[in-house]
Amino acid sequence: MSSTSFDFASLLPAGLPPAAARWNGRVKCDFTGGNNDADALPLDGLIAAATAVLRREGRTLSTYGLNSGPQGYRPLREFLASKLKAAAGIACTPDDILITSGSLQALDLVNATLLQRGDTVIIEEDCYQGTINRLTRLGVTVIGIPLDREGMRMDALSSALDELKRKGVRAKYIYTIPTVQNPTATILPVERRQEMLRLSAAHGVPIWEDDCYADLTWSGERPPAIYALSDHGGVIHIGSFSKSIAPALRVGFIVAPWEVMVRTLALKTDGGSGALEQMVLAEYCTANFSKHVPALRRALRAKLVTLTEALQQHFGPAAQFDDPEGGIFLWVTLPEGVDAAKLYQSALAAGVAINPGPEWSVNKSRARNRLRLCFASPSHEEINQGVATLAQLCRREFGLSG
Amino acid sequence: MSSTSFDFASLLPAGLPPAAARWNGRVKCDFTGGNNDADALPLDGLIAAATAVLRREGRTLSTYGLNSGPQGYRPLREFLASKLKAAAGIACTPDDILITSGSLQALDLVNATLLQRGDTVIIEEDCYQGTINRLTRLGVTVIGIPLDREGMRMDALSSALDELKRKGVRAKYIYTIPTVQNPTATILPVERRQEMLRLSAAHGVPIWEDDCYADLTWSGERPPAIYALSDHGGVIHIGSFSKSIAPALRVGFIVAPWEVMVRTLALKTDGGSGALEQMVLAEYCTANFSKHVPALRRALRAKLVTLTEALQQHFGPAAQFDDPEGGIFLWVTLPEGVDAAKLYQSALAAGVAINPGPEWSVNKSRARNRLRLCFASPSHEEINQGVATLAQLCRREFGLSG
Numbered sequence: 165m166s167s168t169s170f171d172f173a174s175l176l177p178a179g180l181p182p183a184a185a186r187w188n189g190r191v192k193c194d195f196t197g198g199n200n201d202a203d204a205l206p207l208d209g210l211i212a213a214a215t216a217v218l219r220r221e222g223r224t225l226s227t228y229g230l231n232s233g234p235q236g237y238r239p240l241r242e243f244l245a246s247k248l249k250a251a252a253g254i255a256c257t258p259d260d261i262l263i264t265s266g267s268l269q270a271l272d273l274v275n276a277t278l279l280q281r282g283d284t285v286i287i288e289e290d291c292y293q294g295t296i297n298r299l300t301r302l303g304v305t306v307i308g309i310p311l312d313r314e315g316m317r318m319d320a321l322s323s324a325l326d327e328l329k330r331k332g333v334r335a336k337y338i339y340t341i342p343t344v345q346n347p348t349a350t351i352l353p354v355e356r357r358q359e360m361l362r363l364s365a366a367h368g369v370p371i372w373e374d375d376c377y378a379d380l381t382w383s384g385e386r387p388p389a390i391y392a393l394s395d396h397g398g399v400i401h402i403g404s405f406s407k408s409i410a411p412a413l414r415v416g417f418i419v420a421p422w423e424v425m426v427r428t429l430a431l432k433t434d435g436g437s438g439a440l441e442q443m444v445l446a447e448y449c450t451a452n453f454s455k456h457v458p459a460l461r462r463a464l465r466a467k468l469v470t471l472t473e474a475l476q477q478h479f480g481p482a483a484q485f486d487d488p489e490g491g492i493f494l495w496v497t498l499p500e501g502v503d504a505a506k507l508y509q510s511a512l513a514a515g516v517a518i519n520p521g522p523e524w525s526v527n528k529s530r531a532r533n534r535l536r537l538c539f540a541s542p543s544h545e546e547i548n549q550g551v552a553t554l555a556q557l558c559r560r561e562f563g564l565s566g
Numbered sequence: 567m568s569s570t571s572f573d574f575a576s577l578l579p580a581g582l583p584p585a586a587a588r589w590n591g592r593v594k595c596d597f598t599g600g601n602n603d604a605d606a607l608p609l610d611g612l613i614a615a616a617t618a619v620l621r622r623e624g625r626t627l628s629t630y631g632l633n634s635g636p637q638g639y640r641p642l643r644e645f646l647a648s649k650l651k652a653a654a655g656i657a658c659t660p661d662d663i664l665i666t667s668g669s670l671q672a673l674d675l676v677n678a679t680l681l682q683r684g685d686t687v688i689i690e691e692d693c694y695q696g697t698i699n700r701l702t703r704l705g706v707t708v709i710g711i712p713l714d715r716e717g718m719r720m721d722a723l724s725s726a727l728d729e730l731k732r733k734g735v736r737a738k739y740i741y742t743i744p745t746v747q748n749p750t751a752t753i754l755p756v757e758r759r760q761e762m763l764r765l766s767a768a769h770g771v772p773i774w775e776d777d778c779y780a781d782l783t784w785s786g787e788r789p790p791a792i793y794a795l796s797d798h799g800g801v802i803h804i805g806s807f808s809k810s811i812a813p814a815l816r817v818g819f820i821v822a823p824w825e826v827m828v829r830t831l832a833l834k835t836d837g838g839s840g841a842l843e844q845m846v847l848a849e850y851c852t853a854n855f856s857k858h859v860p861a862l863r864r865a866l867r868a869k870l871v872t873l874t875e876a877l878q879q880h881f882g883p884a885a886q887f888d889d890p891e892g893g894i895f896l897w898v899t900l901p902e903g904v905d906a907a908k909l910y911q912s913a914l915a916a917g918v919a920i921n922p923g924p925e926w927s928v929n930k931s932r933a934r935n936r937l938r939l940c941f942a943s944p945s946h947e948e949i950n951q952g953v954a955t956l957a958q959l960c961r962r963e964f965g966l967s968g
Contacts, residue, residue: 166822167824167825168824170800172825176679177685178682180832184832185828199630202628210620211617222612225612226601227814228600228601231592234589265667278579280581370574396572406837410627412627412632413842420568421568421574422568422569430583434670435668440843441842444842
């Protein structure tokens, strides 16, 4: 690491996030992040796809955007249009889709299209950390809607919208992860989706549907996307290949009405997203996606079983959770005395990484004794040992019995 | 393209860029953009590299950041450290390097690290359009320093810094493309680099060195990077694989002192750049970069010869230009009567795309009759026909003789 005698510090603007910490390698047992099951990666298929697509049209890599223009590699958008129709009921064409560098870039682009400092947005009370952090940095007022076992509560959403109306505030969007919600893993039933659309139309507030875990329901079934159920067109839909194929590829997408698309596209000034990933995914997924995903679901569900059994064995009734309907994470409530932020520190020192609840909720005090445990990446043995370590730490530090 | 009855327009914040135009495919003869020579793409080598690296370690794709952490795939950073040492004299380690999604993300990250609205920055008067556009959007005051045949003029830089000092303004950086400047294709001699460093130290203004074309000098030689010559450490260096391998891959990098790196890294919230591109580039370049680049240079130089001969044939002395020392573009001055922005429109209608000078300069009036012609991507025949078309249009519309 090069050091400098030059005074950069006095040049930094106000409001920068804190300096990043030095990365010291992965911990022994990592229950954090959207990492996936390495054994379930379709490696042979990806290699074959890479060879085939590069042999056929690799020379287009010499051109920004290949021969597909700024919305991304057309065969990938064609695959997505057909997959979104079959799986989520979305009727769209490749022209309605923008390929992004992961759904994180999709988050940034949609936020940049709609938000300015001082705006108000509505999200689920327990919510993806990356979304919460972005909204905090953007200086936006965030209203969290409580969830129950069927996802966002529509009575609470209705009250919040009424309350905003009384104050003369029009929220910029209702952001939801309706299908395998992060972190609660709930699935919003179709009736609630319809009610959300009714409220959206009544208040003139669009819905932003983040469907990045929607391929990973245990049953293989899912309700139609909110985008598909809309008749007013006030829905922006985003998704990702990170959870269904591999997170390191960094390929996500936005489906949006053309009026929004042209604004979002004007903000995507990155020269296009990585072409190799787009080409390989299109080639692989067109032939293999529908065979790969069920195998991945089985592997993930087996790990979830290992995790819940380990929690029952090592924590007993002290660890409370609802059985997820899909996904890669479990939202666990520990007894009131447990401080998840403190547990995070001591667990890290013991080689176990967890997501402390307060980072995944806008209701920090209610999430104080909660954890998000991601189970896709660690091995079955690491899951067992990691949970045993967490239980031991909870007994020692928070007087958990057992 | 889906349309919507929902009123999104009233939700858009002020200050968005204009809506993007619909993409209608590539034009017949494209003299714009950083597209490269498709025949010079090392396709067999890239396919072999993809297969080898994926066979060996492809399962790490299941993890964000592979096993390399947030600064990017370590073998690629190792290749870069060794290549930067050999080619540019830069002594750095992989820890000093951050892999980015193209050098465009590097531009955004460094700007976000240092700039806020109202700041002042110094750039070359004729400059990369993407840099100018970003600075305009950021609301920054841009001071353009004139160039001559040896790049940025140090007497003009010195005067500009003195003038700012009198006003009590400390510029946030001096941005320069010293090695094959865009669009003038000049190379800043080592004495000017040393003088720039002296001025940087005297005024407390860091230098931001954009070296994205530096691999493409005809001689294969280049002066040491400004980063390498610095003893105060006040230099940020960026580069790219877009010009040396393929632009659609979207892989660039930042070399910076650790104090800057930790701030920049905290702003890179995209879950990492595309892993497949990083892996394939590391695998390919470690073994083949030093063989590939000379072949690419020869192919590019041959196209430049075709372009300059076509200009001489069709424009005669009406087209003025200095012989570039490398790169993929030619900065052409036409007679005073020619309006490049108008020529752009009529050329596009005739299937020829050009970069009008005013978009590549902060001195719009001086650049009014200038063009940037990129020669790497069109074929030799397209170059000939494209130049003939341009000459014909200039005769018809601007009364060019000949």
